Amino acid sequence: METDVDVAVVGGGIIGLGIAWEAIRRGHTVTVIDPDPAAGATHAAAGMIAPASELHYREEHLLRLTLDSAARYPEFLASLTWTGIDPGFRRTGTIVLGFDGADRQALADLQAVQARNSLVVEQVSLREARRSEPMIGPAATAAFRAPEDHQVDPRKLAAALLAAVTSRGTLVRAAATGVERDGSHVTGVRLADGSVLRAGSTTIANGLAAAGLAGLPCRLPLRPVYGDILRLRVPEALQPLLTHTVRGLVRGHPVYMVPRTDGTVVLGATMREDGSNAVSAGGVYQLLRDAQQLIPAVSELELVEVLCRARPGTPDNAPLLGQVEGCDRLLIATGFFRHGVLLTPTAAAVCVDLLEGKPGPPGLERYTPNRFEEG
């Protein structure tokens, strides 16, 4: 088959750009198609690389992917150093606080699950927590430390990936409308102007919008889970406000504050399934109210940005990742929900392994994109 490019990637969010860069550095020619790269969920994300503190009930199976990806991060970022863009990776570790009895019980239950999975999370006294983070508020009643949960700045990482991909590959600023097929073979991507990019392999990585592409061999049951998130600047007199990511369960409400090297703090995030992509006043109120319990000085910061984006969720909150049986030269990489930044290096490695005909990692079948159509 005559092709224009080895690999076409639909979507230039953190996942699509990560896959494109991995394919480029393994020697493939790559074209990314996106009308507005890195402006989706990637633009909002806090960038926590936090397999332990982001572990949720019934999501233990994801640990194989999240731990693998966290371990891949340093090498993945090192491959981008030549771009000159610092992706803001910080080994900050994370402190988790609880407030009422139910918070303490939930965090203790979570710690039992974390321990069962050999994750390093230790309960520490509040005095010890305040020794690391003196600004912790007086209402906290329990503290845990997750020393291996770190962070990256997703906007800067996306900028580095975009620079790498446009320098060594091609970016087409256009929307894809679907995939082209010759029977069970996917032969390329159709663009909004009607033209077709012929590719040896096509990867669908355009987040929530993947569900709307024509010609896919299965339905992608994606749903938007909206997140309101704030960025605040710490005045000179209060710097550094935090040196760890500080998160908490405040009377049942999760909230986090992630300190950046540029003197700002990211404060997030709501989880809404109310169908509205407008910033929620109630959501912002709740975040500020709960953050003030974590770190009372939050009310002295300068509010510089409030925005909302949708996380691409799936019915089981796990990604749609891999091949679709009976369909060649097509990979799906979407549905990364709360973990897209964390999972970027592993998603990239898995996709490029598969398109090179190598086997995926053990357990990948759990994330088969057409799993909801079986039975």
Ligand SMILES: Cc1cc2nc3c(=O)[nH]c(=O)nc-3n(C[C@H](O)[C@H](O)[C@H](O)COP(=O)(O)OP(=O)(O)OC[C@H]3O[C@@H](n4cnc5c(N)ncnc54)[C@H](O)[C@@H]3O)c2cc1C
């Ligand atoms: C408030 C918030 C906080 C978060 N915090 C974290 C965190 O701390 N850690 C973490 O790991 N994850 C976090 N996430 C989740 C993470 O942001 C997502 O999982 C991740 O961004 C998904 O990446 P993506 O590339 O699949 O999708 P997106 O970033 O949404 O990118 C999709 C891309 O596809 C493009 N596109 C759309 N339609 C088309 C089309 N027809 N043709 C071509 N291109 C198209 C869009 O322009 C966009 O660039 C957070 C998300 C939110 C909303």
